[in-house]
Amino acid sequence: MLDASLCRHTLHYIPSGESTKMKQYEPSAILAARARSVLAEIQQQASVTRALLTGFLIYLIISRIQYARKTPKVASVGFPPIPFIDSYVAAIRFLLNPVKLVKEGLAKSKNGMFRIATLQGEYVVVTDRRKVAEYIKAPDSVLNMQEGSNDQQQIPYTMGYGVGYRTYHTSVVRGVVTKELGINTPKMLDEATLALDDLIGSPEDYTPIGLYDTLAMTVARVSSRVYVGTEFCRNQEYLKNAADYAQAVVISAEILRILPEFMKSFVTQLLPVMKYRRNGAKFLHQYIQDRLDGKVDEDGQKPHDLVQWLIDAAPPVEKTVPQLAERVMALNVASIHTTTMVFSGALYSLAMEPERYLEPLRQEVLDNLEDNEITPAMLGKLHKMDSFLRESGRFNNAGLLAMQRNVKREFRFSDGTVLPPGSKVGASSLILHRDPEVYDDPEIFDGFRFVGSKYQDSKETLVVNTTNNYHVFGHGRHPCPGRFFAVHEIKLIFCLLLLKYDIKLAPGDVPHGIYIATMAIPDTGLKVQFRARKE
Numbered sequence: 001m002l003d004a005s006l007c008r009h010t011l012h013y014i015p016s017g018e019s020t021k022m023k024q025y026e027p028s029a030i031l032a033a034r035a036r037s038v039l040a041e042i043q044q045q046a047s048v049t050r051a052l053l054t055g056f057l058i059y060l061i062i063s064r065i066q067y068a069r070k071t072p073k074v075a076s077v078g079f080p081p082i083p084f085i086d087s088y089v090a091a092i093r094f095l096l097n098p099v100k101l102v103k104e105g106l107a108k109s110k111n112g113m114f115r116i117a118t119l120q121g122e123y124v125v126v127t128d129r130r131k132v133a134e135y136i137k138a139p140d141s142v143l144n145m146q147e148g149s150n151d152q153q154q155i156p157y158t159m160g161y162g163v164g165y166r167t168y169h170t171s172v173v174r175g176v177v178t179k180e181l182g183i184n185t186p187k188m189l190d191e192a193t194l195a196l197d198d199l200i201g202s203p204e205d206y207t208p209i210g211l212y213d214t215l216a217m218t219v220a221r222v223s224s225r226v227y228v229g230t231e232f233c234r235n236q237e238y239l240k241n242a243a244d245y246a247q248a249v250v251i252s253a254e255i256l257r258i259l260p261e262f263m264k265s266f267v268t269q270l271l272p273v274m275k276y277r278r279n280g281a282k283f284l285h286q287y288i289q290d291r292l293d294g295k296v297d298e299d300g301q302k303p304h305d306l307v308q309w310l311i312d313a314a315p316p317v318e319k320t321v322p323q324l325a326e327r328v329m330a331l332n333v334a335s336i337h338t339t340t341m342v343f344s345g346a347l348y349s350l351a352m353e354p355e356r357y358l359e360p361l362r363q364e365v366l367d368n369l370e371d372n373e374i375t376p377a378m379l380g381k382l383h384k385m386d387s388f389l390r391e392s393g394r395f396n397n398a399g400l401l402a403m404q405r406n407v408k409r410e411f412r413f414s415d416g417t418v419l420p421p422g423s424k425v426g427a428s429s430l431i432l433h434r435d436p437e438v439y440d441d442p443e444i445f446d447g448f449r450f451v452g453s454k455y456q457d458s459k460e461t462l463v464v465n466t467t468n469n470y471h472v473f474g475h476g477r478h479p480c481p482g483r484f485f486a487v488h489e490i491k492l493i494f495c496l497l498l499l500k501y502d503i504k505l506a507p508g509d510v511p512h513g514i515y516i517a518t519m520a521i522p523d524t525g526l527k528v529q530f531r532a533r534k535e
């Protein structure tokens with residue numbers, strides 16, 4: 001066998017046409033020498049192949065060991081028993097059927113935790129409020145929030161390096177943006193009134209209005225009045241660019257997440273998200289430059305708006321026009337669709353049962369007006385509205401993976417379960433917002449659930465107060481600092497809507513919210529019927 005194959009191999013080197021002739025005169029010693037060299041060559045090739053295969057095998061073993069090291073030992077769902085591709089298959093299964101998998105995980109898990117795979121990596125999903133209470137207290141050196149957000153939204157690429165790593169805007173939002181809410185209320189009311197007049201008008205009969213887009217543009221306009229003043233908040237192109245940018249961030253993050261790190265900067269330049277970011281910077285360029293040059297109000301005072309507050313707080317490296325523009329755009333992302341999703345969920349619930357909720361909510365507003373005016377103080381007295389918004393958040397805005405944290409140093413739960421460095425953890429609001437030990441009849445929407453003797457004076461149950469079982473705004477060390485602004489804005493627009501309109505859904509219409517991976521997305525296409533109220 002060996003000989004025959006050797007001969008075939010030897011003849012291979014003989015030019016065609018001469019083979020028979022040459023073979024006749026070739027002495028056997030030469031043939032043997034050739035055979036030996038070919039054998040050596042084959043042996044060499046075989047050993048190279050063997051070395052390559054061994055190297056590859058070692059690589060697979062090491063990567064599997066590393067994978068096992070950073071994989072918490074908890075139940076898992078969606079993973080087929082096929083090493084190396086199990087995580088990819090599980091991620092695709094999760095993408096196609098996220099709610100089913102989370103419910104399966106809940107049923108399978110013995111300790112309120114299970115593992116899923118997503119396109120952005122594997123996560124331990126916590127479904128027990130006692131476990132949420134444990135992990136949510138951990139410092140960022142152990143369970144890191146910003147890295148979790150950077151992963152989720154690919155912030156350093158989609159919104160800018162500074163936004164991802166120099167997060168001074170968080171204290172601006174927690175501080176001055178919240179403190180100046182009272183002063184800014186008249187401006188916000190003024191802008192909301194104008195926006196609703198423009199977008200809904202005063203229809204005499206019930207008229208279908210696309211709720212999501214109407215609210216998104218109203219929220220964008222009212223927020224922008226506080227962020228960048230009248231020059232931009234009434235500029236439709238600016239508002240649309242800001243709203244579209246937020247959506248582009250979400251879509252671009254999905255694409256970037258699956259790329260290796262070294263390709264991300266380059267690919268980001270080709271994605272639509274950059275177009276919106278550049279447009280935003282063009283719009284705001286002169287406005288920010290004037291402020292950096294020290295421009296003051298007509299009355300000689302420092303202006304009161306987001307641009308000024310950011311300039312006052314920014315570290316020197318961030319005090320440039322492009323970076324400040326980037327930061328304003330990033331806060332638009334944090335504000336517009338988040339607020340719209342929460343608000344639209346509540347209004348759909350109202351429009352589904354107007355006979356149950358419209359009059360009580362409206363009467364509460366009428367009873368609390370101060371000299372016929374909406375004021376910051378009266379907004380604080382609207383307990384039914386507050387309960388309605390909290391219940392809507394509990395029921396309608398329950399994502400599958402809130403409060404995502406990246407594990408930097410080993411974290412050990414009290415039952416001994418370990419989250420190794422490199423792993424990721426989050427909590428499932430869909431399960432925790434419907435915990436029957438905490439909420440009576442959790443599967444029923446009860447708009448006034450948090451009003452009444454049981455909850456009297458209980459600050460724990462205000463819409464802005466986060467708990468282990470209510471995380472529309474997160475919880476723990478990093479609750480959303482913009483929640484006071486967002487809720488204030490929603491309440492004042494809600495008051496105007498209740499005072500101005502009758503609201504209902506057309507017979508047979510129901511909102512169809514969906515889950516895209518871990519996010520709960522409300523119906524963005526449904527039309528709600530509005531009619532100017534006859535007093």
Ligand code: HEM
Nearest residue numbers: 170334335338339342403472473474475478480481482486
């Ligand atoms: C209804 C509207 C809003 C919702 C549902 C919402 C929700 C959230 C959530 C879930 C988090 C992450 C919390 C965590 O992981 O524990 C967060 C963080 C944040 N939000 Fe909001 N948000 C809203 C409005 C706003 C607004 C209007 C602003 C700005 C004015 C804002 C600025 C921020 C910032 C800066 C963070 C990061 C906080 C940190 O790093 O500690 N949000 N928000």
